Amino acid sequence: MNRTTRTQLRRLPKRGRHDSATINAILDAGFLAHVGFHIDGQPFVIPTLFGRDGGKLYLHGSAASRMLGELAQGIPACVTVTLIDGLVLARSAFHHSMNYRSVVAFGTARKIDDSPQKQNALRVISEHLIRGRWDDVREPNAKELKATSVLEFQIEEASAKIRQGPPLDDEEDYVLPMWAGVLPLKLSAGTPAADERMAPGTAVPSYLADFSAMH
Amino acid sequence: MNRTTRTQLRRLPKRGRHDSATINAILDAGFLAHVGFHIDGQPFVIPTLFGRDGGKLYLHGSAASRMLGELAQGIPACVTVTLIDGLVLARSAFHHSMNYRSVVAFGTARKIDDSPQKQNALRVISEHLIRGRWDDVREPNAKELKATSVLEFQIEEASAKIRQGPPLDDEEDYVLPMWAGVLPLKLSAGTPAADERMAPGTAVPSYLADFSAMH
Numbered sequence: 001m002n003r004t005t006r007t008q009l010r011r012l013p014k015r016g017r018h019d020s021a022t023i024n025a026i027l028d029a030g031f032l033a034h035v036g037f038h039i040d041g042q043p044f045v046i047p048t049l050f051g052r053d054g055g056k057l058y059l060h061g062s063a064a065s066r067m068l069g070e071l072a073q074g075i076p077a078c079v080t081v082t083l084i085d086g087l088v089l090a091r092s093a094f095h096h097s098m099n100y101r102s103v104v105a106f107g108t109a110r111k112i113d114d115s116p117q118k119q120n121a122l123r124v125i126s127e128h129l130i131r132g133r134w135d136d137v138r139e140p141n142a143k144e145l146k147a148t149s150v151l152e153f154q155i156e157e158a159s160a161k162i163r164q165g166p167p168l169d170d171e172e173d174y175v176l177p178m179w180a181g182v183l184p185l186k187l188s189a190g191t192p193a194a195d196e197r198m199a200p201g202t203a204v205p206s207y208l209a210d211f212s213a214m215h
Numbered sequence: 216m217n218r219t220t221r222t223q224l225r226r227l228p229k230r231g232r233h234d235s236a237t238i239n240a241i242l243d244a245g246f247l248a249h250v251g252f253h254i255d256g257q258p259f260v261i262p263t264l265f266g267r268d269g270g271k272l273y274l275h276g277s278a279a280s281r282m283l284g285e286l287a288q289g290i291p292a293c294v295t296v297t298l299i300d301g302l303v304l305a306r307s308a309f310h311h312s313m314n315y316r317s318v319v320a321f322g323t324a325r326k327i328d329d330s331p332q333k334q335n336a337l338r339v340i341s342e343h344l345i346r347g348r349w350d351d352v353r354e355p356n357a358k359e360l361k362a363t364s365v366l367e368f369q370i371e372e373a374s375a376k377i378r379q380g381p382p383l384d385d386e387e388d389y390v391l392p393m394w395a396g397v398l399p400l401k402l403s404a405g406t407p408a409a410d411e412r413m414a415p416g417t418a419v420p421s422y423l424a425d426f427s428a429m430h
Contacts, residue, residue: 133304182407189400202393
């Protein structure tokens with residue numbers, strides 16, 4: 001991927017990564033992106049699910065979605081994915097931090113009109129979120145496909161930032177008596193709640209248990 | 216708060232809320248924001264911690280931060296906070312969804328230069344994240360305050376979106392045999408990991424246990 005001033009970190013360059021393996025691992029561990037664009041000078045940041053296929057991300061939503069309609073014009077966009085790994089509690093307020101992994105990706109989107117390509121992109125998004133689910137469900141019909149907009153966002157340039165590990169305090173603060181360390185954080189799945197209208201005894205699919213391992 | 220075309224939902228208006236109580240409850244349950252702005256037409260979306268004080272959000276970071284430097288110019292910005300509550304598994308691919316709460320807030324920022332105000336804003340950010348921590352730690356000294364930029368983001372307009380509850384399938388799909396329901400998701404705290412250089416036996420503060428109740 002290219003590297004320009006858009007993705008050069010001015011601070012703490014040791015936290016920055018530009019290799020595709022690191023970037024893709026973070027994108028694949030996430031499933032929610034925050035998409036940025038602007039209309040008439042006003043920036044918007046909208047949360048949305050996504051899928052990844054190589055250096056492309058797929059976004060989808062209603063055909064009436066303002067965000068997708070604007071992005072489909074090929075305007076410059078930014079897609080950011082952030083994973084929260086923990087709170088870093090230092091002895092000083094100043095050295096408090098967060099353990100996280102994030103990717104900021106720049107590029108432009110185009111609309112996918114071809115139905116098989118659209119169907120494939122929806123499958124990629126679904127599998128990115130819950131691997132195995134797509135084969136279980138009723139696939140979109142022609143009417144649903146028409147009501148759905150699917151965009152292909154080509155990553156032109158991306159950078160990752162990662163902060164891991166314990167607090168790093170000033171040397172003279174290590175004698176201070178307060179608790180210091182990391183509170184690990186993770187998006188965790190609870191017990192699946194079966195829909196009331198489902199036939200009793202329908203087994204919970206194994207891919208729901210795999211979700212936490214994927215994300 | 217004002218309401219213009221920026222915050223009018225075109226789709227699913229039943230998911231939209233504009234009352235301050237709903238908006239503030241979501242902002243307070245979150246602690247990570249995605250901040251959007253643009254430089255020379257290029258949008259950026261950057262994750263950052265924040266605190267709330269009435270209709271203002273505080274952001275902070277290094278005095279060398281590009282994001283804070285740009286935002287301090289008073290350029291239009293968007294601050295989005297998203298809480299993930301669950302995956303909604305429907306019988307059809309089309310009706311899959313996510314349970315979530317989100318706020319999209321528009322406004323502009325200004326830099327806080329006054330030291331006591333700056334210190335107060337940092338306390339607000341810290342208390343927003345982990346209530347009780349600030350009183351335990353060494354407060355910022357003059358040098359650290361100087362190395363820190365603190366911005367006050369005035370919310371001019373904001374909207375919330377909330378999706379909760381079970382999948383809503385097409386009536387004819389309810390007879391299909393696959394599992395359907397909700398996989399609840401929550402950002403959960405693990406066991407606090409004490410810093411290796413801390414005196415053994417230092418008690419884990421109670422506010423770490425409160426963190427999950429707050430967020």
